[in-house]
Amino acid sequence: MPKLFEPLALRGVTLKNRIVVSPMCQYSAVDGFANDWHLVHLGSRAVGGAGLIIQEATAVSPEGRITPEDLGIWQDEHIPMLQRINAFITAQGSVPGVQLAHAGRKASTFSPWTGDGAVPTDQGGWLPVGPGDDAFAPTYPTPQALDAAGIEKVIADFRAAAQRSLTAGFQVIELHAAHGYLLHEFLSPLSNQRTDEYGGPFENRVRLLLEVVAVTREVWPEELPLLVRLSVTDWTEGGWNADESTQLAAILKTRGVDLIDCSTGGNVPTAPIPVGPGYQVQFAERIREEVGILTGAVGLITTPAEAEAILANGQADVVLLAREFLREPYFPLFAAQDLGVEVQWPAQYERAKPRAVAAAGSR
Numbered sequence: 001m002p003k004l005f006e007p008l009a010l011r012g013v014t015l016k017n018r019i020v021v022s023p024m025c026q027y028s029a030v031d032g033f034a035n036d037w038h039l040v041h042l043g044s045r046a047v048g049g050a051g052l053i054i055q056e057a058t059a060v061s062p063e064g065r066i067t068p069e070d071l072g073i074w075q076d077e078h079i080p081m082l083q084r085i086n087a088f089i090t091a092q093g094s095v096p097g098v099q100l101a102h103a104g105r106k107a108s109t110f111s112p113w114t115g116d117g118a119v120p121t122d123q124g125g126w127l128p129v130g131p132g133d134d135a136f137a138p139t140y141p142t143p144q145a146l147d148a149a150g151i152e153k154v155i156a157d158f159r160a161a162a163q164r165s166l167t168a169g170f171q172v173i174e175l176h177a178a179h180g181y182l183l184h185e186f187l188s189p190l191s192n193q194r195t196d197e198y199g200g201p202f203e204n205r206v207r208l209l210l211e212v213v214a215v216t217r218e219v220w221p222e223e224l225p226l227l228v229r230l231s232v233t234d235w236t237e238g239g240w241n242a243d244e245s246t247q248l249a250a251i252l253k254t255r256g257v258d259l260i261d262c263s264t265g266g267n268v269p270t271a272p273i274p275v276g277p278g279y280q281v282q283f284a285e286r287i288r289e290e291v292g293i294l295t296g297a298v299g300l301i302t303t304p305a306e307a308e309a310i311l312a313n314g315q316a317d318v319v320l321l322a323r324e325f326l327r328e329p330y331f332p333l334f335a336a337q338d339l340g341v342e343v344q345w346p347a348q349y350e351r352a353k354p355r356a357v358a359a360a361g362s363r
């Protein structure tokens with residue numbers, strides 16, 4: 001049996017395979033509400049046989065959205081449509097997960113096809129918050145530095161969002177601590193120059209994430225898995241790096257985190273990132289090896305053979321695919337065929353399943 005199709009038990013949740021839909025913003029929500037786009041988009045990937053589907057960065061507060069069109073989970077009214085989507089995903093034998101997120105100083109920007117840079121307040125923008133008052137880049141809004149009460153609110157917002165995630169039927173939470181968004185901004189000395197207990201040495205920079213993990217675990221049932229996505233390195237001298245990520249992963253392992261989703265970058269606009277096939281796999285491998293925690297590999301994994309090799313070589317426990325899943329929602333069904341594994345197709349599509357001898361029938 002290829003590794004890719006070996007089930008994976010995470011606490012009380014079993015993934016039928018190790019192919020994960022990586023969270024992908026759809027920029028299609030209004031006031032944070034999911035709609036038919038999200039149902040069809042996420043639902044298609046469940047029909048396509050993914051083991052776990054992690055819903056896009058879903059904001060824990062309105063000011064935590066990257067763009068005005070981001071999904072949100074900051075009010076109970078957001079829950080019913082998410083319940084509907086998750087019921088569908090679950091009925092297909094896939095596991096619904098959510099990425100809880102706060103965009104920090106990278107908030108209030110135009111979504112890709114509506115504009116560029118900061119959204120002015122008279123066009124629906126807002127004042128973002130961050131560890132300090134430095135903008136991410138010249139075209140980005142200037143944030144307001146979070147004070148103690150602001151940090152308390154962020155933590156409370158994550159807690160409430162985790163509670164709503166449970167009601168909404170998600171079975172996995174991934175905390176977004178990557179890509180230059182709020183939790184990553186606190187981790188990196190390049191974006192965090194605070195002089196209080198949240199800035200300075202490693203222990204202080206990781207504090208906010210650890211507090212968010214703690215309140216999430218308080219409300220997220222023991223039998224449900226908690227994942228953290230890290231940007232393992234800023235790819236910049238003096239920035240957050242793989243040594244610190246490894247040290248942090250070891251702490252997270254003791255705080256009820258089950259898997260580290262190993263991405264990179266996003267906190268330094270000019271960072272030289274050596275993008276290429278599987279370019280981030282080395283980080284999943286290192287953390288898995290040195291910490292002994294489950295890891296996910298992501299980034300330019302596009303073929304069943306690559307995905308299988310990563311798992312078979314012991315470099316990661318799951319693979320996350322983003323853009324390949326936009327090209328091919330049925331990636332897992334075809335990966336099974338490529339790797340010679342028998343998997344169940346949705347009954348409705350059974351007659352299209354490739355077979356040695358085609359038996360199309362007459363109807």
Ligand SMILES: Cc1cc2nc3c(=O)[nH]c(=O)nc-3n(C[C@H](O)[C@H](O)[C@H](O)COP(=O)(O)O)c2cc1C
Nearest residue numbers: 022023024025056057298299300301321322323324
């Ligand atoms: C359209 C799009 C939206 C994305 N949105 C998110 C997101 O909401 N959260 C996140 O952590 N990463 C996001 N990403 C990054 C992907 O999850 C993934 O890490 C990255 O695209 C590399 O994987 P790939 O080479 O398979 O596309 C997004 C990527 C794309 C293409």
